[in-house]
Amino acid sequence: MSAYESTTRNDGPPIEIRGLVNQFGDRVIHQDLDLTVERGKILGVVGGSGSGKTVLLKSILGLLRFKSGQINIFGQDIATASKKQKLDVQSRSGVLFQSGALFSSLTVLENIMVPMAEFTKLNRRESKRIGLLKMSLAGLPLNAADLMPSELSGGMIKRAALARSLALDPELLFLDEPTAGLDPISAAAFDALIKELASSLGLTVFMITHDLDSLYTITDEVAVLADKHVVAKAPPLELEKSDHPWIHEYFHGPRGRLGGKMRDHTPSGDQES
Numbered sequence: 001m002s003a004y005e006s007t008t009r010n011d012g013p014p015i016e017i018r019g020l021v022n023q024f025g026d027r028v029i030h031q032d033l034d035l036t037v038e039r040g041k042i043l044g045v046v047g048g049s050g051s052g053k054t055v056l057l058k059s060i061l062g063l064l065r066f067k068s069g070q071i072n073i074f075g076q077d078i079a080t081a082s083k084k085q086k087l088d089v090q091s092r093s094g095v096l097f098q099s100g101a102l103f104s105s106l107t108v109l110e111n112i113m114v115p116m117a118e119f120t121k122l123n124r125r126e127s128k129r130i131g132l133l134k135m136s137l138a139g140l141p142l143n144a145a146d147l148m149p150s151e152l153s154g155g156m157i158k159r160a161a162l163a164r165s166l167a168l169d170p171e172l173l174f175l176d177e178p179t180a181g182l183d184p185i186s187a188a189a190f191d192a193l194i195k196e197l198a199s200s201l202g203l204t205v206f207m208i209t210h211d212l213d214s215l216y217t218i219t220d221e222v223a224v225l226a227d228k229h230v231v232a233k234a235p236p237l238e239l240e241k242s243d244h245p246w247i248h249e250y251f252h253g254p255r256g257r258l259g260g261k262m263r264d265h266t267p268s269g270d271q272e273s
């Protein structure tokens with residue numbers, strides 16, 4: 001049964017990682033990393049530059065061979081999965097890469113139709129109809145269907161890539177810094193779109209982000225990557241209270257939201273009495 005025909009199957013958490021180790025030469029990136037993402041939740045993933053967020057995403061997506069540990073997607077151990085099982089997992093997942101990763105020689109609609117050609121037996125007319133539906137879900141005007149990626153704004157590229165990631169009605173959506181490069185208004189609109197889609201489509205979302213506003217607005221929980229593993233996983237309002245040095249700095253440092261709030265309320269010269 002293709003993903004397109006499938007209904008949600010009840011088979012283990014969408015993502016379950018145990019004892020993951022990733023290493024390049026002598027350099028250990030992940031050591032005994034554990035992480036579970038429950039069905040229907042939006043998980044934000046944060047961590048300093050070089051903490052291994054992208055390596056983690058690539059490991060989960062099967063784009064990188066990890067040294068040891070176990071990654072189960074929908075209960076399927078991806079290291080031992082057969083080709084058919086891997087295809088099944090892939091067809092139940094959508095990925096929005098940071099750059100959008102659209103095929104530059106294809107129109108917007110053709111880009112969105114690629115996964116359908118790859119994973120389903122839908123004919124071109126049906127794929128087109130579904131592609132247009134996904135465009136509207138992602139908030140793209142239908143007259144963008146025939147545009148080339150080079151003709152799109154940054155925000156439209158993200159929406160086209162989002163439409164493509166939704167092409168197969170995924171249960172699990174991976175987002176790599178979805179609001180990076182967007183102005184604050186477009187970023188807020190994109191956040192709202194993700195939240196709305198996740199709720200209406202019942203998606204589980206794994207989202208790498210540096211955007212504090214996104215964390216507070218749309219995530220249920222945030223996993224923090226530091227010291228080579230997940231040091232905390234909790235709702236943002238709970239994480240604020242953590243005394244882990246990196247987490248504290250993240251929320252309370254000069255670029256942190258709370259740091260900003262404190263700055264806003266710090267009297268400068270004329271003080272309130």
Ligand SMILES: Nc1ncnc2c1ncn2[C@@H]1O[C@H](COP(=O)(O)OP(=O)(O)OP(=O)(O)O)[C@@H](O)[C@H]1O
Binds near residue numbers: 048050052054056
């Ligand atoms: N293929 C590779 N070969 C060798 N080292 C790699 C490879 N891929 C990643 N690394 C190293 O692994 C570490 C983690 O990289 P990663 O891209 O996952 O960080 P990140 O948390 O996503 O950072 P950023 O927030 O800056 O994007 C980095 O030090 C990087 O240089």
